[in-house]
Amino acid sequence: MQYHSTRGSAPAVDSAQAVLTGLASDGGLYLPEQIPTFDWKKCVSSDTFSMATQILSAFLPDIPNMEELVRLAYTGKFETEELTPTVAAGPFTVLELFRGPTSAFKDVALSMLPRLMTAAKTVKGAQKDILILTATSGDTGKAALVGFQDVPGIKICVFYPDGGVSDVQRRQMVSQEGGNVTVCAVRGNFDDAQTGVKEIFTACRGKELPFELSSANSINIGRLAPQITYYFKAYKDLLDAGKIQLGDKVNFSVPTGNFGDILAGWLAGALGLPVGTLICASNANNVLTDFIRTGTYDRRRPLYKTQSPSMDILVSSNLERLLYLLSGDTALVAELMRKLQTEGSYTVPAQLQEKIGNQFWAGCCDDDGASEVIGRVFREYGYLCDTHTAAGWKVAEDYVNQTGDHRPMVVLSTASPYKFPAAVLAAIGGSCDGDEFAQMEALEQVSGVAIPGNLAGLRQKPERHTGVINKEEMPEFVLAL
C-alpha cells in the first residue's frame, strides 16, 4: 500500500517506510492513498488482540507477522486483561485508556510502535540503528521509554524541561532502566527542549551518521493506527452489554491535544464502524473549539498553563491529516499549513468546514469546570476521573444538552487520576500539604481507588539519569550517544 504526504510533494512510500520515516520530507504527514477495505463486523466480534491485528494489517500491509507483533507488544503489560476496559458511569460509558505500564493513554500506541519499527526496519533491510529523539512535557517521555526499553536495534533519548514536569513525571523518567535509554533535563521550558530536538533533526539531515533519527510522536502513522483499536473495543463492549444493536451509531467524546486520538476515531468510522458524532473537548486552550465552530484556525493567542497539561497546545499537528482526508486536496493543505506557519492562522473553504461540522462537534472546559465535574461524577456515580477526562465529560454533557442527541456516549479517559493527584483530591473535597506522593496516598484514602502499581513503587526507585544540560549542548550530547 502506498502512502503519500498530505502536502503532496514528497515521494510516495510503502507502509513500512512510512513507519520508519515518520514525517514526510515536504513537512507533511503520511496517509494511505485510500482507506483500506475492511470487514468491520468481523473486527467488532473479535477479541482485542485480534482487533488490533486486523486493523494494523489493513493499514500497514507491508509489515508481516502482525499477530505476533501485537502479542509481543501487549502481553502482560497492562493491568487489565482487555487493555482498554469500559466502565458505565451515570449517563455515559467511560473508555479507560490509562491501564498501561505508565498509567498514560499514550501507552496504547507506544507499546506497539517499537514492534512496528523493528519489523519495518527488517522489511526495508535497514542496517543502521534507529535513534528515537523525543522532547516531552510529561507523559509521552515515560511511555516512549518503557515502549522502547531494550528493543534491539533502537536507542531512545528523551529530553524534558528542567523543573517543567511534575515530580511524579520526573521520577518516572529518571528511574527508567534499560541499556538503550537516555534521559536528560534541559534548562528552559518545553518549547526550548522541543526546538532543540527539531534543530538536531535539521542539522542531521543528509549527514552520514552512525544512526537513523526518528521520533515517537503522533505524526507517525505507526503511532496513530494502534489507537483505532479501542474504538472498536468500546463498540463491542456496548454490544455485549445490550446497550446497542449492531449498526447503531455511538458518539465519542475525546479530550484532545494534538488531534491524534480523535482522528483515530474518525479512521475507525472510515473503516466502517458506526461512529456518530466525534466530540472534540479542549481545556482553556480552545483553539480547536473555535476552529470547528468557525472554520478559522488561529494560533495567535496566549497558551494557558492548565491542570490538564496534555491538552495545553496551540498547534494540533494531526488536524492536517483530517483536512486532507475531507478535502482530498494536497495543494489546499500545503497552502493552509504555509499560512499557519507564516501568518499564524488560516480559514478553510466553506464546503470543507461543512464537512467537518457534519462529523465533529467541539467544546471547551476550563479548570474550574473540570474540578466541578470530578467532584460531581465522584459523588453521584462513584467514579473517579482525572482532569483531562473531566473536560471530555463536561463537553459531552454540553453536546447532549445543546443538540438533544441521546445516542450512547463514550467518554475517552486519557489519564489515571493519580497522574494529577492534587487537582483531583481538591476536586473531591480532600486536601493535603505534602508532596505529590503524599497527595496520592491521601487521594487513595479519600476515594478508595487504589494507586496504580507503577506509580506506587516510584518513590523507592533509584534515580539513574541525573544530567542537566543547556539547549545549545543538545546536538553534542546526542552525537555522543
Ligand SMILES: *Cc1c(COP(=O)(O)O)cnc(C)c1O
Ligand atoms: C496526549 C494526551 C491527550 C491528547 O491526545 P491527542 O492525541 O494529542 O489529541 C489527552 N489527554 C492526555 C492525558 C494525554 O496524555
